[in-house]
Amino acid sequence: GNSVTQMEGPVTLSEEAFLTINCTYTATGYPSLFWYVQYPGEGLQLLLKATKADDKGSNKGFEATYRKETTSFHLEKGSVQVSDSAVYFCALSVFYNQGGKLIFGQGTELSVKP
Amino acid sequence: GAVVSQHPSRVICKSGTSVKIECRSLDFQATTMFWYRQFPKQSLMLMATSNEGSKATYEQGVEKDKFLINHASLTLSTLTVTSAHPEDSSFYICSARDSAKNSNQPQHFGDGTRLSIL
Numbered sequence: 568g569n570s571v572t573q574m575e576g577p578v579t580l581s582e583e584a585f586l587t588i589n590c591t592y593t594a595t596g597y598p599s600l601f602w603y604v605q606y607p608g609e610g611l612q613l614l615l616k617a618t619k620a621d622d623k624g625s626n627k628g629f630e631a632t633y634r635k636e637t638t639s640f641h642l643e644k645g646s647v648q649v650s651d652s653a654v655y656f657c658a659l660s661v662f663y664n665q666g667g668k669l670i671f672g673q674g675t676e677l678s679v680k681p
Numbered sequence: 682g683a684v685v686s687q688h689p690s691r692v693i694c695k696s697g698t699s700v701k702i703e704c705r706s707l708d709f710q711a712t713t714m715f716w717y718r719q720f721p722k723q724s725l726m727l728m729a730t731s732n733e734g735s736k737a738t739y740e741q742g743v744e745k746d747k748f749l750i751n752h753a754s755l756t757l758s759t760l761t762v763t764s765a766h767p768e769d770s771s772f773y774i775c776s777a778r779d780s781a782k783n784s785n786q787p788q789h790f791g792d793g794t795r796l797s798i799l
């Protein structure tokens with residue numbers, strides 16, 4: 568079946584540190600991959616996406632590259648800010664045979680200290 | 682950008698009450714919407730797929746008589762938690778995708794509803 572595995576949190580970093588949150592997936596077919604961010608008490612916001620192998624999604628300094636050979640979609644940012652503190656979810660969607668529903672990883676909480 | 686409005690944002694009520702949560706796509710049409718449940722510090726669990734004009738598709742283990750879904754129009758889906766009990770307390774989130782765009786487009790999420798049953 569389809570599944571997503573993320574590195575466990577919480578992850579605590581100092582401001583301006585380098586961030587990596589690992590995400591690997593298992594999927595039948597050709598999934599699209601997403602990173603969503605959830606700030607406390609809020610819903611999810613799309614951070615970035617990639618729809619095919621070797622695509623790189625990027626937004627607000629965050630990047631992730633769709634690696635089919637390693638079935639990974641790791642999230643990176645070169646210099647985190649306190650405002651990046653949130654929970655980050657990796658997700659996949661296999662549209663054609665699953666109606667477009669998203670399958671989420673367990674989420675990784677990031678805490679950035681000044 | 683695409684906006685999904687979810688209402689109410691917070692509900693506190695007594696055990697046995699039925700609670701209705703609305704999910705609206707404000708600037709696009711959505712033939713399909715999704716309802717998720719999130720427990721504290723956990724991931725989102727898909728409960729059901731709401732289909733405009735037809736029955737919802739429920740995930741395994743989700744009681745369809747407990748969680749009633751109605752997708753009455755192309756911009757509105759409702760989730761009703763019937764005879765809610767404390768174990769139904771959770772954060773419920775809906776999402777929708779623009780039906781006019783291709784299937785590679787991402788879902789847009791509402792801000793969620795915090796349901797607390799006393």
